[in-house]
Amino acid sequence: MDVASPPACPPTVTIRRNPRRKVRDTPLTVPDKSGPVPARLEGIAPFPLQDLLEPDTHLSAPEPSQGVATSESLRVYLRIKPLDRRPVKNKNGGEVNKKLLRKGNVQKIVEKKNKSNEICLEVNDSRTVTLIAPLSFGSKRVKNEVYEGFSHVFPPNSVQEDVYNAVMEPLVQDFMEGKSGLLAALGPTGSGKTHTVFGSPRGPGLVPRALQRLFNNNTPSEASDSSGSYYLSIFEIYSEGGKKEKLLDLSSDGADLSFHQSSIKGLQEVEVSNVIEAERVIARGMLQRATAETNANSQSSRSQCIITVRKKPKSVDNENEVAANCPVLTFVDLAGAERERKTGNQGARLLESNFINNTSMVFGLCLRSLLEHQKNPKRPLQKHYQNSLLTQYLRDYLEGKKRMTLILTVKPGVEDYSDTSFVLRQASPYTKIKYNCIEEFHGVPCQKRPIAMLTQAEKAKRRRCNEMTDAQVDTRSTTANGNQAQKDEITANPEHAKAMSLSPVHSCPSMHENSVPTGGDSIEIQGTGRTYQIMRDFSRALWNVLKEYKQKVEVSESEVLLLRGSVLALTESQRIDKLRIGELEKELQELRLLNRSAEVNHNKMKVDGDDGTLSEVAYLGERLSGANEIVSDEKVTGNHKTGNEGTAPVASHSHSDVSLSDGSSLVESCVDIKVSSGEEDGCPLVESCLDIKVSSVEELPQSLAPESEEVCCKRGHEAKEVEGRGRKTNSLSESSHMEKPRSCIWAAVSPFSIWWDPLLRCIRSCILIFRRLLPASSMLLKEINELGLEDENSKNERGKKKNAAEVPRSQGSISLVRLLTSNLGLQSLL
Numbered sequence: 001m002d003v004a005s006p007p008a009c010p011p012t013v014t015i016r017r018n019p020r021r022k023v024r025d026t027p028l029t030v031p032d033k034s035g036p037v038p039a040r041l042e043g044i045a046p047f048p049l050q051d052l053l054e055p056d057t058h059l060s061a062p063e064p065s066q067g068v069a070t071s072e073s074l075r076v077y078l079r080i081k082p083l084d085r086r087p088v089k090n091k092n093g094g095e096v097n098k099k100l101l102r103k104g105n106v107q108k109i110v111e112k113k114n115k116s117n118e119i120c121l122e123v124n125d126s127r128t129v130t131l132i133a134p135l136s137f138g139s140k141r142v143k144n145e146v147y148e149g150f151s152h153v154f155p156p157n158s159v160q161e162d163v164y165n166a167v168m169e170p171l172v173q174d175f176m177e178g179k180s181g182l183l184a185a186l187g188p189t190g191s192g193k194t195h196t197v198f199g200s201p202r203g204p205g206l207v208p209r210a211l212q213r214l215f216n217n218n219t220p221s222e223a224s225d226s227s228g229s230y231y232l233s234i235f236e237i238y239s240e241g242g243k244k245e246k247l248l249d250l251s252s253d254g255a256d257l258s259f260h261q262s263s264i265k266g267l268q269e270v271e272v273s274n275v276i277e278a279e280r281v282i283a284r285g286m287l288q289r290a291t292a293e294t295n296a297n298s299q300s301s302r303s304q305c306i307i308t309v310r311k312k313p314k315s316v317d318n319e320n321e322v323a324a325n326c327p328v329l330t331f332v333d334l335a336g337a338e339r340e341r342k343t344g345n346q347g348a349r350l351l352e353s354n355f356i357n358n359t360s361m362v363f364g365l366c367l368r369s370l371l372e373h374q375k376n377p378k379r380p381l382q383k384h385y386q387n388s389l390l391t392q393y394l395r396d397y398l399e400g401k402k403r404m405t406l407i408l409t410v411k412p413g414v415e416d417y418s419d420t421s422f423v424l425r426q427a428s429p430y431t432k433i434k435y436n437c438i439e440e441f442h443g444v445p446c447q448k449r450p451i452a453m454l455t456q457a458e459k460a461k462r463r464r465c466n467e468m469t470d471a472q473v474d475t476r477s478t479t480a481n482g483n484q485a486q487k488d489e490i491t492a493n494p495e496h497a498k499a500m501s502l503s504p505v506h507s508c509p510s511m512h513e514n515s516v517p518t519g520g521d522s523i524e525i526q527g528t529g530r531t532y533q534i535m536r537d538f539s540r541a542l543w544n545v546l547k548e549y550k551q552k553v554e555v556s557e558s559e560v561l562l563l564r565g566s567v568l569a570l571t572e573s574q575r576i577d578k579l580r581i582g583e584l585e586k587e588l589q590e591l592r593l594l595n596r597s598a599e600v601n602h603n604k605m606k607v608d609g610d611d612g613t614l615s616e617v618a619y620l621g622e623r624l625s626g627a628n629e630i631v632s633d634e635k636v637t638g639n640h641k642t643g644n645e646g647t648a649p650v651a652s653h654s655h656s657d658v659s660l661s662d663g664s665s666l667v668e669s670c671v672d673i674k675v676s677s678g679e680e681d682g683c684p685l686v687e688s689c690l691d692i693k694v695s696s697v698e699e700l701p702q703s704l705a706p707e708s709e710e711v712c713c714k715r716g717h718e719a720k721e722v723e724g725r726g727r728k729t730n731s732l733s734e735s736s737h738m739e740k741p742r743s744c745i746w747a748a749v750s751p752f753s754i755w756w757d758p759l760l761r762c763i764r765s766c767i768l769i770f771r772r773l774l775p776a777s778s779m780l781l782k783e784i785n786e787l788g789l790e791d792e793n794s795k796n797e798r799g800k801k802k803n804a805a806e807v808p809r810s811q812g813s814i815s816l817v818r819l820l821t822s823n824l825g826l827q828s829l830l
């Protein structure tokens with residue numbers, strides 16, 4: 001019987017109630033090995049994994065550099081303290097914290113101890129660790145974090161010797177070669193800083209081993225005499241009850257010290273010539289160091305402890321060397337940062353905690369500022385060092401002027417996750433701090449950049465500085481030569497030299513030999529360099545400001561040019577306008593003159609005429625006869641109404657000239673028809689002009705053909721409606737009563753009978769040409785067309801014509817037509 005197989009398990013489904021939250025940026029998140037490998041972005045250099053996985057060459061002492069600047073990173077080591085796996089004792093065990101025991105929290109302690117067996121820090125390789133998020137943090141979705149880039153990671157099982165070989169030996173080597181160095185131990189309280197630095201009798205730490213190495217390095221002759229001695233000092237920076245920081249000399253009986261201009265006044269330097277003496281000094285100092293019991297450490301350091309080792313000068317001359325110029329090996333055991341909740345500190349102890357934490361924080365800030373400054377030189381190096389005595393004392397190291405090595409100590413227990421995470425986050429970036437420009441010569445830090453990196457101006461300045469220095473050296477060399485006898489005497493008689501107040505020249509002859517400035521010269525050059533730097537910065541700023549001003553001036557100049565151009569254009573247009581105005585005024589004058597003369601004639605005709613109406617034809621006849629010309633001028637002002645009454649009362653002014661040449665076979669006639677359009681004196685004015693020239697081959701009778709005939713038809717000034725003024729007149733019929741004008745008109749019009757047809761054809765052609773050009777005269781043209789003034793052919797083609805009487809005509813046109821028809825016998829056209 002087949003048993004039904006159970007249904008397959010459904011795949012696990014994770015239901016998220018809340019959207020995935022973005023975790024904080026970490027130095028490196030542990031990649032999900034099961035997931036797809038992300039594609040490498042173009043343009044990003046591959047991670048230098050090979051370089052990192054190289055054999056631990058860094059563990060061996062680096063090649064000694066003979067005063068040559070090398071680019072190296074700040075060495076940061078990580079030491080992981082072993083887990084305390086001591087079995088948890090019962091309530092009678094006595095090993096548990098007595099305070100908690102008193103409070104009856106034994107069960108809690110037991111749980112804590114059990115919990116402390118879990119670890120939160122794993123060593124991946126010699127340079128990388130992974131911080132594992134505790135299971136209890138699961139709900140917070142904290143990811144594992146990888147921290148890398150350490151110079152070396154010491155696992156919990158590492159021994160003091162390993163640490164010394166990797167961390168301290170290079171520094172000791174450098175020190176013996178004349179380079180200053182600093183070892184600083186950082187980490188949370190109880191993580192093993194003091195253990196690492198000082199160690200125990202069974203496992204000596206870095207300081208005793210370094211001293212041993214120094215003395216063992218002495219040659220037999222050095223070991224036998226005092227030339228192999230060292231000056232040892234040990235002091236602490238302490239804040240009792242969180243008050244002002246104090247300096248205590250631990251080598252003596254805890255004498256108070258003072259800090260002044262990067263040096264400690266009153267600090268006793270104990271001369272030690274062998275390891276035993278040195279260890280004795282250290283041991284005595286450690287006994288005097290401020291320690292206290294906290295929940296985190298039964299013997300917690302409450303102060304920052306500093307130990308300095310300085311080589312005793314070989315000769316008496318060197319005895320007076322400035323201490324700052326001698327190589328110094330410094331050890332710093334910082335008090336561990338602590339959390340109030342863990343330490344259970346209260347009162348004065350709590351205030352001490354604040355001081356300790358503040359110093360650690362300032363120390364970290366200095367390094368962070370140095371790192372940011374190195375990443376971006378535009379960012380200034382913050383003066384965080386001013387905020388604590390320790391950082392003031394270590395200023396040169398914290399500003400990257402001297403070599404420093406850091407050793408971080410951490411606790412791997414899961415309960416120390418927060419402390420460990422904090423330290424790793426804070427200190428792992430310090431691995432990127434570089435020492436690019438350190439070049440030391442017998443302990444004198446040189447902060448000069450390589451010549452190739454200098455700008456032209458800087459090179460020139462440096463040259464001037466060097467020249468000045470050489471001059472000073474020459475001067476002092478002369479002095480030194482002059483005092484050679486005295487120097488010889490000093491060498492021969494050191495006691496006498498001691499008694500003498502020697503100048504810096506005497507104290508450091510070797511410096512002069514190598515053209516390296518002494519302390520005084522160095523200060524002078526530094527001052528000059530500082531002034532130069534200030535002046536350079538100032539000139540740069542000034543230059544930038546001037547550049548901006550120059551740009552603004554250029555913009556303003558271009559604007560001024562544009563404005564000038566526009567002003568010129570405006571002036572030109574004004575000039576043209578003025579000319580135009582002058583022309584118009586001239587024209588206006590002429591029109592006024594014409595108007596005045598017309599009025600005079602009008603009045604005259606009023607007086608002369610039988611019925612008092614104006615006969616312009618008579619006036620024209622007068623003009624024509626007087627000027628030996630035949631001129632037909634018809635002027636119809638607004639006071640006269642001619643033609644059809646039904647037409648719109650449009651004022652017009654027309655003028656026609658017809659010229660005839662006599663004495664030749666060619667008869668030329670000219671007809672000017674001018675119709676103006678404009679506005680004058682507020683009245684609408686329509687004016688257009690037609691010039692028509694007609695030639696005829698017919699010879700005119702001498703008697704009838706004057707030398708020249710001109711018929712001017714001017715049409716213009718069509719005045720507005722003038723109703724009720726004047727009588728309806730038929731100027732043609734009325735003018736016919738006038739003898740003198742009639743004869744003139746006949747004389748003028750008679751030749752038309754001969755060339756009338758060609759003239760009409762010509763007029764027609766011209767009308768067709770100018771039809772579009774003179775819209776204002778379109779009315780007149782239309783009327784003329786409708787008069788039937790066209791040849792027979794075109795008549796036949798067009799066929800039926802419109803009755804002219806049906807089309808409204810303007811007064812001027814009617815007058816002209818009537819004039820023509822009455823004189824030429826064409827009344828039938830009307």
Ligand SMILES: Nc1ncnc2c1ncn2[C@@H]1O[C@H](COP(=O)(O)OP(=O)(O)OP(=O)(O)O)[C@@H](O)[C@H]1O
Nearest residue numbers: 081082189190191192193194195297300301335336
């Ligand atoms: N690597 C180690 N191996 C064995 N024991 C260690 C190690 N590191 C520290 N210890 C022990 O842990 C205890 C605390 O160490 P230590 O006093 O050096 O811590 P600390 O960091 O100096 O603390 P504090 O900052 O409070 O002075 C000591 O008893 C020390 O012997």
